[in-house]
Amino acid sequence: MNNNHSVTKTKIVRMFFKLIYSLFTKRKLIGEENLPTSGGCILVVNHMSLADAPLLLTLIRHPKLSGFVAKKYQNNAFFRSILNWAASDAGGIIWVNRGNADRKALFKALKAVKSGVMLGIAPEGTRSNTGSLQKPKPGIAFLASKANVPIVPAVIIGTDKTFANIKRIKRTQLILKIGPAFHLDPIQRSERRIKLNQYTEEIMLRLAALLPEENRGVYADHPKLKLFIEWANKSYMEDDN
Numbered sequence: 001m002n003n004n005h006s007v008t009k010t011k012i013v014r015m016f017f018k019l020i021y022s023l024f025t026k027r028k029l030i031g032e033e034n035l036p037t038s039g040g041c042i043l044v045v046n047h048m049s050l051a052d053a054p055l056l057l058t059l060i061r062h063p064k065l066s067g068f069v070a071k072k073y074q075n076n077a078f079f080r081s082i083l084n085w086a087a088s089d090a091g092g093i094i095w096v097n098r099g100n101a102d103r104k105a106l107f108k109a110l111k112a113v114k115s116g117v118m119l120g121i122a123p124e125g126t127r128s129n130t131g132s133l134q135k136p137k138p139g140i141a142f143l144a145s146k147a148n149v150p151i152v153p154a155v156i157i158g159t160d161k162t163f164a165n166i167k168r169i170k171r172t173q174l175i176l177k178i179g180p181a182f183h184l185d186p187i188q189r190s191e192r193r194i195k196l197n198q199y200t201e202e203i204m205l206r207l208a209a210l211l212p213e214e215n216r217g218v219y220a221d222h223p224k225l226k227l228f229i230e231w232a233n234k235s236y237m238e239d240d241n
Contacts, residue, residue: 012085013057013082013085013086014057014058014086017054017055017057017058018058020054021054021055021058021174024162024165024166024171024172025158025162025171025172025173025174026171026172026173026174027055027058027059027174027175027176028173028174028175028176029059029175029176029178030175030176030177030178031177031178031179031180031235032178034152034178034179034180034181034235035060035061035062035152035178036062036118036150036152036181037061037062037063038062038063038116039116039149039150040112040113040114040115040116040117040118040119040147040149041062041113041118041119041149041150041151041152041181042113042118042119042121042143042144042147042149042150042151042152043056043060043067043118043119043120043121043152043154044121044122044123044140044144044151044152044153044154044203044206044207045120045121045122045153045154045155045156045207046122046124046128046133046155046156046207046211046215047122047124047125047126047127047128047156048127048128048131048156048159048160049127049159049160049162049163050127051159051162051163051174052122052156052159053067053069053083053120055156055159055174055176056120056154056156056176057086059176060118062118063089064089064090064091064115064116064117064118065086065087065090065117065118065120066087066090066091066092066093066094066112066117066118066119066120067087067093067094067119067120067121068093068094068095068096068105068109068119068120068121068122069083069093069094069095069096070095070096070097070098070126071095071096071097071098072098074095090112090117090118091112091115091117094108094109094112094119098125098126098137102139106139106142106143109121109143110143110146110147113147113149114147114149118152121140121143123136123137123140123200123203123204123207124136124137125137128160128217130217131160131214131215132214132215132216132217132218132220133204133207133208133211133215133216133217133218133219134217134218135218136200136203136204138196138200140200140203141184141195141196141197141199141200141203142196144184144199144203145184145185145186145187145195145196145199146186148183148186149183150181150182150183151181151182151183151184151203152178152179152181153178153179153180153181153182153203153206153207153210154176154177154178154179154207154210155176155177155207155210155211155215156174156175156176157174157175157176157177157211157212157215158172158173158174158175159172159174162174177210179206179209179210179232179235180235182206184199184202187199201224204219205219205222205224205225205228206228206231206232207219208220208222208225208228209225209228209229209231209232210232
């Protein structure tokens with residue numbers, strides 16, 4: 001009975017945001033075939049606006065969807081209630097201290113993905129003021145390597161213009177683009193620091209490769225970016241065939 005009640009609440013939140021987004025935006029999902037519909041996984045995504053998380057909720061059909069949210073937002077009763085409702089069937093939102101190594105949150109996240117949750121993570125840790133990728137916060141590579149679940153790279157395009165366009169009574173084109181899932185091998189203690197840096201870089205370069213050139217930010221001139229752009233282009237060409 002409780003599970004059915006949770007699912008009902010989640011559906012209500014989804015329906016609410018779908019209505020809002022249909023009124024004020026146009027939404028497009030690219031690479032839907034790359035989105036798992038069940039099982040534990042980590043969705044790594046860029047972060048440009050408060051409109052990001054609700055957009056994900058309207059386009060992703062995974063039955064257990066949760067994510068990291070900064071603890072400062074717990075002070076907003078409305079925001080806190082909506083988030084907890086939306087993630088109720090996944091055990092709730094994982095509140096995290098931004099800027100610190102929040103081990104409690106990391107291990108709670110690890111437990112969640114191993115129980116079948118799709119966990120959404122913005123490696124940058126905070127919204128980009130420019131709409132372009134920033135350097136990531138520590139922790140994403142540690143969690144991804146420990147979880148041993150698929151890592152799904154996803155990018156959101158257009159949400160940084162949403163609220164300005166609403167004021168001008170203009171609908172914004174919002175895009176959620178999903179790349180093929182990948183795995184990261186467990187890290188041996190002796191090579192921990194090197195591997196964590198390598199894995200973090202790989203995660204961010206996959207996001208950069210999926211983004212338009214003007215949104216690649218600090219990774220725009222990275223020497224390895226070309227390889228990941230080829231990976232992204234190849235995956236979509238194969239999908240088209």
